[in-house]
Amino acid sequence: MGRLIVISNRVGPTNSSGPSVGGLAMALGAALREYNGVWFGWSGQTVDAFSGQLAVQREGGATIATVDLEPQDRDEYYNGYANRTLWPLFHYRIDLSAYERSFNEGYARVNARFAQTVLPLLQPDDFIWVHDYHLIPLARELRRRGVKNRIGFFLHIPWPARRLFATLPFHRELVEAVFDYDLVGFQTEDSLSAFEDYVEKEEGGEVRPGAVHAYGRTLRTGVFPIGLDAKSFAEAATGETACGWRDRMKVSLAGRRMIIGVDRLDYSKGLEERFLAYEEYLQNTPEALEQVFLLQIATPSRDEVPAYQEIRARLDAVSGRINGAFATADWVPIRYVNRAYRRDELAGIYGAAAIGLVTPLRDGMNLVAKEYVAAQTPDDPGVLILSKFAGAAEQMGEALIVNPFSREEVSDAIAAGLAMGRSERIRRWESLMDGVQTHDVSAWRDAFVDALRTTPRPELAKV
Numbered sequence: 048m049g050r051l052i053v054i055s056n057r058v059g060p061t062n063s064s065g066p067s068v069g070g071l072a073m074a075l076g077a078a079l080r081e082y083n084g085v086w087f088g089w090s091g092q093t094v095d096a097f098s099g100q101l102a103v104q105r106e107g108g109a110t111i112a113t114v115d116l117e118p119q120d121r122d123e124y125y126n127g128y129a130n131r132t133l134w135p136l137f138h139y140r141i142d143l144s145a146y147e148r149s150f151n152e153g154y155a156r157v158n159a160r161f162a163q164t165v166l167p168l169l170q171p172d173d174f175i176w177v178h179d180y181h182l183i184p185l186a187r188e189l190r191r192r193g194v195k196n197r198i199g200f201f202l203h204i205p206w207p208a209r210r211l212f213a214t215l216p217f218h219r220e221l222v223e224a225v226f227d228y229d230l231v232g233f234q235t236e237d238s239l240s241a242f243e244d245y246v247e248k249e250e251g252g253e254v255r256p257g258a259v260h261a262y263g264r265t266l267r268t269g270v271f272p273i274g275l276d277a278k279s280f281a282e283a284a285t286g287e288t289a290c291g292w293r294d295r296m297k298v299s300l301a302g303r304r305m306i307i308g309v310d311r312l313d314y315s316k317g318l319e320e321r322f323l324a325y326e327e328y329l330q331n332t333p334e335a336l337e338q339v340f341l342l343q344i345a346t347p348s349r350d351e352v353p354a355y356q357e358i359r360a361r362l363d364a365v366s367g368r369i370n371g372a373f374a375t376a377d378w379v380p381i382r383y384v385n386r387a388y389r390r391d392e393l394a395g396i397y398g399a400a401a402i403g404l405v406t407p408l409r410d411g412m413n414l415v416a417k418e419y420v421a422a423q424t425p426d427d428p429g430v431l432i433l434s435k436f437a438g439a440a441e442q443m444g445e446a447l448i449v450n451p452f453s454r455e456e457v458s459d460a461i462a463a464g465l466a467m468g469r470s471e472r473i474r475r476w477e478s479l480m481d482g483v484q485t486h487d488v489s490a491w492r493d494a495f496v497d498a499l500r501t502t503p504r505p506e507l508a509k510v
């Protein structure tokens with residue numbers, strides 16, 4: 048049986064079941080151990096001159112291999128093309144998407160460097176799983192170097208609508224490069240159909256069940272919605288730390304109801320719109336004053352990118368203005384927190400909230416929605432309010448689904464959620480929880496790996 052080679056921008060810790068290890072790292076770690084695998088990515092460090100020197104270590108049965116990049120790579124590839132060009136475009140923010148030739152060059156250079164560096168680690172029967180928008184042209188670079196292995200690609204973020212995607216200079220080249228994979232996976236039907244639409248309408252390709260044909264090649268396609276490491280999250284939610292935090296939050300509630308938001312501090316998460324919708328709710332609902340508060344945990348991220356500095360400053364201003372307008376001597380309407388919590392602490396905090404407010408403007412999936420559900424107490428669960436533009440909305444129809452751009456709709460949903468009776472909350476939660484447990488991260492990983500292992504390779508078929 049071939050080994051599994053996972054390649055992503057960064058690698059996660061895989062050897063710990065500790066509270067800070069993310070669900071993706073845990074799921075991939077388990078698969079890497081099972082398939083005697085290798086996880087390769089950028090170390091996060093920079094050195095003056097790129098050497099291609101691999102740092103390899105064994106971690107709990109898997110091999111972790113990293114490489115350092117140059118400061119120019121970090122600026123042009125990571126902060127540049129990945130996070131200033133593709134991320135905003137794929138999240139429908141063409142106004143924020145910056146196209147600079149140096150970014151494209153840096154992106155191409157780092158993908159070539161990744162391919163060159165990982166090459167000596169590859170064996171003929173390995174199968175390779177590449178992750179996310181940082182590495183779209185990686186298969187092309189590997190093929191150029193003679194790699195014939197099966198290679199799959201999974202996109203964690205949305206694939207944008209055809210007309211938006213076509214605003215990207217060299218959009219055709221990027222899509223053509225996708226066809227060097229054997230399998231491409233998306234989070235949602237919506238993303239898959241946007242990709243198919245582009246291939247069909249812009250490139251005259253042909254859409255077939257589970258495949259697209261263009262540029263003389265056939266690419267297998269599929270929808271693989273990512274899930275939570277539901278079992279370990281549920282364990283964390285009933286552990287000592289989570290229970291301690293749930294109790295601590297209950298004391299801090301002092302009889303009030305809590306609405307919780309947890310996000311990376313990112314403009315795609317709709318935080319400003321969320322604050323404004325909550326303000327609308329306070330304006331519309333005088334009886335809620337001093338009875339409710341919003342705890343927004345927003346962990347800073349990508350703070351070298353100007354748009355992230357700007358959204359952070361705007362959120363400081365908007366939360367400050369709302370608190371200034373509504374706060375009383377012993378109540379603030381928004382507790383706005385810019386620090387990170389451990390996974391088990393978060394589980395406890397979610398568990399104390401009457402509402403989980405998850406309102407991204409655009410999101411590949413959104414795991415916070417699933418974590419909120421997994422952390423609820425079965426006999427008295429809270430209510431999930433979920434944006435229709437999160438991939439999770441395709442699976443989580445029992446949430447209160449809202450348009451995050453409409454303050455009125457979000458405000459009405461907050462009112463409806465806080466008024467919802469226990470039996471309806473339980474009915475909705477049971478259905479949501481069933482989905483979270485069934486479609487968990489292991490199911491996602493197994494479905495993708497099985498699809499990749501069974502995708503025929505024309506070159507392999509001949510031998």
Ligand code: GDG
Binds near residue numbers: 067
């Ligand atoms: C991308 C896609 C897709 C947040 N604050 C803390 C903390 N977090 C954790 C959450 C959650 C994770 O970060 C965020 O995951 P999301 O899915 O919400 O979003 P992205 O980071 O944008 O991830 C997304 C995902 O990839 C997977 O495919 O769902 O659509 O954009 O797990 O809990 N974790 C801890 N402390 C914090 O303060 N420990």
